[in-house]
Amino acid sequence: MASPINVNAAAAAPGAGDDTNYRSALTLLASLFFMWGFITVINNTLLPHLKSVFDLNYTQTTLIESVWFIAYFFASIPSAKLIERIGYQKSLVTGLLIMAAGALGMTLAASIPSYGVTLFMLFVIASGITLLQVAANPYVAVVGKAETASSRLNLVQAFNSLGTMLAPLFGAYLILGRSKGGTAQAGAVLTEAERLADAQSVILPYVLVAAVLVVLAIVIARFPLPAMGSSTSRVAKAERKQHSLWKHRNLVFGIPAIFIYLIAEIGVANLFVNFVSSPTVAGLTHEQAGRYLTFLWGGMMIGRFAGSFVMQKVSAERVLAVFSVLAFIVMMITVFASGPVAMWSLILVGLFHSIMFPTIFTLGIKGLGALTEEGSGLLIMAIAGGALVVVQGWLADTYGLQTSFLLTAVCELYILFYAVWGSKATNALPDQKPVG
Template identity: 75%
Template sequence: MALIPDTGAARGSDDLRGTAQGATSYTSALTLLASLFFMWGFITVINGTLLPHLRSVFELSYTQTTLIESVWFIAYFFASIPSAMLIERVGYQRSMVIGLGMMSAGALLMVPSARLPSYELTLFALFVIASGITLLQVAANPYVAVVGKPETASSRLNLVQAFNSAGATLAPLFGGYLILGRTTSGTAVAGAAALTPAERLADAQSVVLPYLIVAGVLALLAFVIARFPLPAMGVATQRAVKTDRADQPLSYRLRNHGLWNHRNLVFGVPAIFIYLIAEIGVGNLFINFVSQPEIGNLTHQQASNYLFLLWGGMMIGRLVGAFVMQKMDAGHALAVASVGATIVMLIAAFTTGHVAMWALISVGLFHSIMFPTIFTLGIRGLGPLTEEGSGLLIMAIAGGALVIVQGKLADEYGLQASFLLTAACELYVLFYALWGSKPVISGKPVVPPPAS
C-alpha cells in the first residue's frame, strides 16, 4: 500500500503537469474534490430517510432496520485494504473514477430492488454503493490532508468536509420530498394503521426516481474527474523505493515499519470506530425519535426537515472549525466538541418534548469537527507511512456497522434510552483529544515536520 513515487508509468494519471501551477493547481483540485465529499455525504445521509421508509415497507424491527446501515458500514471494513491496493496499482485519480462508477452501479441496482421489492437486493445495492464510497474515502481524505502545509491539515480537511456536510444537509430535503413525501408511510402520523400489501408495493417504488437521478450525477462526476489533472501528493509522504515493499504482506508492513509505535494512530483508529457509532446512530434513528408522540409528534416527512437542521449544524460547525483551528490547537478543539456532545446527548436521553428534540439536533454542531480532526491527528507525524495509516483510519469507519447495537438497545430498553450509548462514545473521543492524540513514537514526542 505504499505511496507511489513520482516516476514513470506508476504515476498513472496522478502526475503533476509541471510544478509551476502552484497554489492555483491545488485550489482547483480541492474545489473539484469538494464535489466528491458532497456526493458521498449526500448519499450516506439519504439512508436517514431511506431507513424509516424501508422499515415500513418491509415491516422491520429497529434491529432489522439498523442492520441495513450495518451492511453499509461493513463495506468499509472489507473494502478499505483492497481500495488502498487498487490506489497503489492504478493511482489516486483513476481510483476515484472507479469509486464513482461503483456508486453509480449500486444506485442503479436500487431500481430492481424497489420494483420486486427485495430486502436482500436492497442490502446488496447499498453494499456496492458503500464500497465505492470507501474507495473515494481512502483516496481523497489523505490527499486533502497532506497536499498542503502540515500545520493546517486539520483546518483544510474540516473545510472540505464542510462540503460533505452540505451534501448531508440537502439529502433529507431530497429524500423527504422524493421518497417520504410520495409515500403513504411517510405522510402518516406515528401509530397509524399498518400498510396494506398494495400500499407497501407502491411505497417501495418511490425510491426509483431519486436513485436514477443519483446514478446520473455520479456518472457525470466520474467523467469530469477522469479529465482533470490532479496535482501529486507531497514527496514527504511518498516511499522512496516502492520495489522494496511491493511484495510484502500488509501484516509485515504494519509490524516492521513503525505504524504501531505511533500513539496518535493506535488510539485514533478506535476513536474513528467509536465516533462513527455515535454519528450514525443519531442520524439514522433521528426521524423515528422525533416522530414519537412524547418528543415531536411529527410525521416522517416533517421529521426529515428537522434532520436537515442536524446536518446543517455539522456543515456550519466544520466551516467555523476550519477557521478556528488555524489559531487553536486541534486537540483542544476536539475536547471542547466532545464535552458539548456528551452534555446534549444526556439531555436528549433524559428529557422529553422539544427540549429532547433540539438537544439531539444540536449534537450535529458538536459532531461536525470530530471525524476530520481525529483523522488528521491520527496521521500526524506518519510521513511516508501516511497511506497505511489513513487506510486503517478509513477501515475504522466500519464502526458505523455497530449501529445495530443501538437498534437492539432501542428494541429492548426504548429508543430514547439507547442514546446513552452515544453519550458513552463521546467520552472516548474526549480521552483521545486530551491524551491519545499526542504524537509519540516509542515513548518520545514527535517533532512536527517543517512547513512545506
C-alpha cells in the same frame, strides 16, 4: 496494511507542486465530499421508509446501515490496491461508476421489492464511496502545511456536510413525501398494495443520483488533476520498514476513536426520524421529521466551517476536547428530557459532532512520516464502526429508543479521552509532503 495513495510522489508529474493546481484539485475533490455525504445521508430518510415497507423492527432497520459500513472494512484494502494499480484519477472515476451502478441497482430492489437485494446494492454504493474516501482524505490532509491539516480537512469536509444537509430535503420530498408510510402518522399499518407502491417511490430518486454520479465521473476523467506518480514509492517503502505504526500513540488510540465516533454519528442520524416522530417528543410524521434532519446536518456544516477557522488559532486537540464535552451534555439532555427540548438537543449534537471525524483523522496521522499512507488506510477502515449502529438498534428494541442514546453519550467520553491524552504524538517522524 492499506496504502491508499502515495501523495509523496507528486514530483513525477510536471507542475504537480504548483499551488494553483492543488487548489483546483481540492475544489474538485470538494464535489466528491459533497456527493458521498449526500448519498450517505439519503439512508437516514430511506431507513424509516424501508422499516415501513418491509415491516422491520429497529434491529433489522439498523442492520441496513450496518451493511453499509461493513463495506468500509472489506473494501478499504482492495481500494488501496486498486489505486496503486490504475492510479489516482482512474480510481476516482471507478468509484463514482461503482456508486452509480449500485444506485441503479436500488431501482431493481424497489421493483421486486426485496430486502436482500436492497442490502446488497447499498453495499455496492458504500464500496464505491470507500474507494473515494481511501484516496481523498489523506490527500487533503497531506497536501499543505502539517500544522493546518485539521483546518484544511475540516474545510473540505464542510462541503460533505453541505451534501448531508441537503440530502434530507431531497429524501423527505422524493421518498417520504411520495409514500403512504412517509405521510402517515406514527404506528399506521399499511396494506400490501400500499407497501408495494411505497417501495417503488425510491426509483426516481436513485435514477437521478445515478445520473449525477455518471456526469461527475466524466468531468473528473477529463479534468487535469495533478498526477500522483510512483517514482519515489520504492524509497518510501524501504523507509517504512524501519518504523512501526504501533509506536505512535495518536494512531493506536485514533483508530478506535474513529470507530467509536462513527457509532455515535450514525446512531443519531439513523434513529433521528423515528425519535422525533415519537408522540412523547414531537409527534411528527416521518416526512416532517425528515425535514428537521436538515438542521442536524446543517449544524455539522456550520461547525466545520467555524472549526476550520478556529483551528488556525487554537490547537485541534483543545477544540476536540471542548466539542466532546458539549456533545456529551446534549446527549444526556436527549436521554432524560421530553418534547421539543429532547428534539432540539439531539439536533444540536450535530454541531458538536462536526469537527470530530476530520480532526481525529489528522491527529491520527500526525507525525507518521513515511507511515502516513498505512496509517490513513487503517483510519479509513475504522469507519466500519458505523456498522455497530445495530447495537443501538438492539438497545432501542430492548430498553427503548430514547434510552438507547446513552450509548452515544458514552462514545463522546472516549473522544474526550482521545483529545486530552490519546492524541499526543509519540515517536514522531518528519512530516511527509508532496515534492514539487
